Amino acid sequence: GENVEQHPSTLSVQEGDSAVIKCTYSDSASNYFPWYKQELGKRPQLIIDIRSNVGEKKDQRIAVTLNKTAKHFSLHITETQPEDSAVYFCAAGKGNTPLVFGKGTRLSVIA
């Protein structure tokens, strides 16, 4: 089955700097890669996703890149703000099968 590895597990950045979180997956048939943000005590919420027919997608300060050959994808947050502090999860999926999540990255943005 699918296995998703996520790094780093914790990340601290200065406000205004960029943050990068990386994930690898094992199942070459996976074709959907969402990123979720989870604030303390709250539900995971989708922030951006990418499909395997696209190499990069951007939404304001957030971008995701996908390298199908290497089976890895990354989340990039630019000009970080304190409200970006949260736990971020990557996931991989295909069809209607359950998403497989990485273990999460705790991002702290220091003002």
Place this chain on the structure above:
Amino acid sequence: NAGVMQNPRHLVRRRGQEARLRCSPMKGHSHVYWYRQLPEEGLKFMVYLQKENIIDESGMPKERFSAEFPKEGPSILRIQQVVRGDSAAYFCASGPMNTEAFFGQGTRLTVV
């Protein structure tokens, strides 16, 4: 559209009791997924159900845990004879999963 509704939000059970967690998917969604999140950890898949069918229960412990999604009413995750290690947040999501999967607010189970 009320979104994915889970109840209760918080549940306290003594060791050996039963816990029942409920999930109503978003209107129009017939797929429900249950995930468990231990403190400081990620989301672990437990079970995937459609109405009256268990599609994939590969992530669910073989003993004490069961799930159903009846024709009428919410999906129920049942944990019998709870132990301290069952303390976690249990999230339900409704799909389809290859678009935005919507998560409920979760049920935080504490076993004392």
